[in-house]
Amino acid sequence: MTESVQPGVRRGPSRRQALGLGAAGLAVGAVGAAAGRFSVSGAGHDGDAPHPFHGDHQAGITTPVQDHLHLASFDLSSRATRKDLVALLKDWSYAASRLTQGLDVSASGAVAGPLDAPPDDTGEAFGLPASSLTITIGLGPTLFELDGVDRFGIADRRPPGLAPLPPFLGDVLKAESSHGDLCIQACADDPQVAVHAIRNLSRIAFGTAHVRWSQMGFGRTSRTTTAQATPRNLFGFKDGTANVLADDAASLERSVWVAPTDEPAWMAGGSYLVARKIEMLMETWDRVQLGEQQTIIGRDKDVGAPLSGGEELTDPDFDVEVDGAPAIDVASHVRLAHPDNNGGAQMLRRGYNYVDGSNALGRLDAGLFFLAYVRDVEQFVTVQRHLSTDLLNEYVRHVGSATFAIPPGTQPGGWIGETLLG
Secondary structure, eight states: OOOOOOTTOOOOHHHHHHTTOSHHHHHHHHHHHHHOSOOTTOOOOOSSOOOOSOSSSOSSSSSOOOSEEEEEEEEEOTTOOHHHHHHHHHHHHHHHHHHTTTOOSSSSTTTSSOTTSOOSSOOTTTTOOOTTOEEEEEEOHHHHOBTTBOTTSOGGGSOTTOSOOOOOTTBOOOGGGSOOSEEEEEEESSHHHHHHHHHHHHHHTTTTEEEEEEEEEEEESOOSSTTSOOOBOTTSOBOOTTOOOTTOHHHHHHHTSOOTTSSSGGGTTOEEEEEEEEEEOHHHHHTSOHHHHHHHHTBOTTTOOBTTSSOTTSOOOTTOEETTEESSOTTSHHHHHSGGGTTTOOOEEOOEEEEEEEOTTSOEEEEEEEEEEESSTHHHHHHHHHGGGOGGGGGEEEEEEEEEEEOOOOOTTOOTTHHHHO
16 A cells, blocks of 8 residues: 655654554564464464564565565655654564564554544454565665765665666666665465555555555465475466575575675675566567477476476586587576576575556566565676576566665564664
């Protein structure tokens, strides 16, 4: 839900008091979340096992990829102060610690508040389980500096690699689908639970921040655990076969988590998110012969095996030839994106399919909402530059782009962003 910032409207103490926030509220919220899934609103559920909000890393990165996504990018009001920003991040952290446990956004929630005031919680997830909900909070480049202005006194603490991505061949980026001061990624196995999270966190931000853009996704296009089967994208191919997995600690330390020796120190234990909205030209692709589709991707469409042979999880062999030509085309997506051909650069991907209806020409407005977590944004830049000759480029367009610093997780009583602003 998008709420515009009204001139002169500021977040007041009454709203924070209603949500039970502040240091005491954060502590109470942490205890309530840990103690069980019961609240005044009756949101005690016996369905799925909820993911903890607190921890060394934020949830929603190595967490097993859920089936649905709602991601929103926010811009801060021009009148927002550093104090407002801190209060917002505390409010979001408290609310997220409840929502991820299947609770309402506050103790009074959707139905237990006074009848002569709007409820704290919008109520559309009332009675639903947590549905594996994770909430991940990020900080965009413009939070640190906007048009040369250090709005919140943190310009000197901006991570060196946190900036809008450089232009890539074939980009047709739309401002209404790009960038932002803050972001919230909500993933869940029930789309209504994910939408409920973004809707209520947007309400909490009213007067301080407003939604710049948002994106819903379905049908995950990658896996993050060995227990998950490899899904298919809207072109019908298995995607994310070679993704970094949650149980590969060495790859996570090397490619996903910011190390204590990296700069800046406040990001240790965090990561960086690259979000790209990639429009897929469905009708054009659907007219391509099967053999050519496989050549473009570099994999068998049935089992997902590389065209060099084997099964889905067999490593591609780029030296194999068929009739004197490489079995895996030199301009295929698999060859150009593979870590062996990009100096070892890897990413943890959590992408989703999206369908936004039909465009003005009556064609399906659909594609891949690509999400990648990296230790350094340069990892993505390296791979994307190498994809400039990708045969797949004829069938996709990059229309949205954003980068966010994902701070480390927090412990009960703490809040996301405290290593930067605390």
